[in-house]
Amino acid sequence: MPDDLAAPERAPSFPAPGGQLPQHWSKCFGCGDDQPAGMTMTFVAGEGLDVTGRLEVAKKYQGGPGVIHGGILTTAFDEAQGMACMSLGTAVVTGHLEVDFARPIPLGSVLEIHARIDGTVRRKVYTSAEARIVSGPTADPDAVVATSRALFLTVGAEHFEKVKNFVDGTPSSPFETSSV
Numbered sequence: 044m045p046d047d048l049a050a051p052e053r054a055p056s057f058p059a060p061g062g063q064l065p066q067h068w069s070k071c072f073g074c075g076d077d078q079p080a081g082m083t084m085t086f087v088a089g090e091g092l093d094v095t096g097r098l099e100v101a102k103k104y105q106g107g108p109g110v111i112h113g114g115i116l117t118t119a120f121d122e123a124q125g126m127a128c129m130s131l132g133t134a135v136v137t138g139h140l141e142v143d144f145a146r147p148i149p150l151g152s153v154l155e156i157h158a159r160i161d162g163t164v165r166r167k168v169y170t171s172a173e174a175r176i177v178s179g180p181t182a183d184p185d186a187v188v189a190t191s192r193a194l195f196l197t198v199g200a201e202h203f204e205k206v207k208n209f210v211d212g213t214p215s216s217p218f219e220t221s222s223v
């Protein structure tokens with residue numbers, strides 16, 4: 044984490060604390076409602092540059108016997124930290140993401156992931172997050188079962204212009220990138 048982190052302003056477009064965030068892209072595997080294979084994560088805004096996300100750990104997310112696949116948990120952390128970046132009001136993409144898996148997460152759990160922006164340096168957005176099991180066989184809202192850090196880069200619409208021909212259907216996005 045760099046020493047010269049700036050503390051960005053919360054964008055006026057970001058929902059009030061406790062408000063539901065819109066999906067950032069309706070075809071998104073993490074949060075989209077137009078993605079049949081997706082994880083349909085939902086998010087509420089925190090008090091600052093933070094969000095709390097929810098993931099139901101379905102049987103199809105199995106990796107090891109009876110537990111969540113590590114890649115699925117990594118995706119959930121990517122989505123949650125990306126959604127925290129919505130508090131900036133600009134589009135971002137993930138540049139780097141790391142995860143520590145601290146406890147097994149059984150199928151049937153409901154995970155809450157709290158994610159935040161720790162600060163920015165130019166286009167770089169540093170984030171962190173932790174996951175807790177709030178419902179299910181080993182639920183303990185005080186126990187952190189996994190943590191993550193990530194680096195996002197703010198991007199303009201031209202970033203998605205290059206790949207627009209690969210989009211299926213007519214998705215929607217609050218970032219006006221729905222033309223991609």
Ligand SMILES: CCCCC/C=C\C/C=C\C/C=C\C/C=C\CCCC(=O)SCCNC(=O)CCNC(=O)[C@H](O)C(C)(C)COP(=O)(O)OP(=O)(O)OC[C@H]1O[C@@H](n2cnc3c(N)ncnc32)[C@H](O)[C@@H]1OP(=O)(O)O
Pocket residue numbers: 067068073121122123124125126128129133134135136137138139165166167194196198216218220
């Ligand atoms: C797929 C997303 C769909 C989006 C839909 C529409 C809108 C979304 C809007 C907002 C998002 C809201 C919610 C998001 C929710 C979920 C998150 C999912 C997000 C993803 O799942 S998204 C898919 C995976 N993601 C990619 O597909 C990126 C591929 N990649 C690239 O497109 C480039 O790689 C890029 C753009 C990352 C950088 O390229 P670039 O040319 O713009 O920037 P450049 O290289 O100049 O670096 C500038 C400064 O960043 C430092 N830097 C760069 N990379 C670094 C790294 N890895 N580690 C450490 N430092 C790094 C440099 O060192 C320099 O630092 P310094 O300023 O100090 O010199």
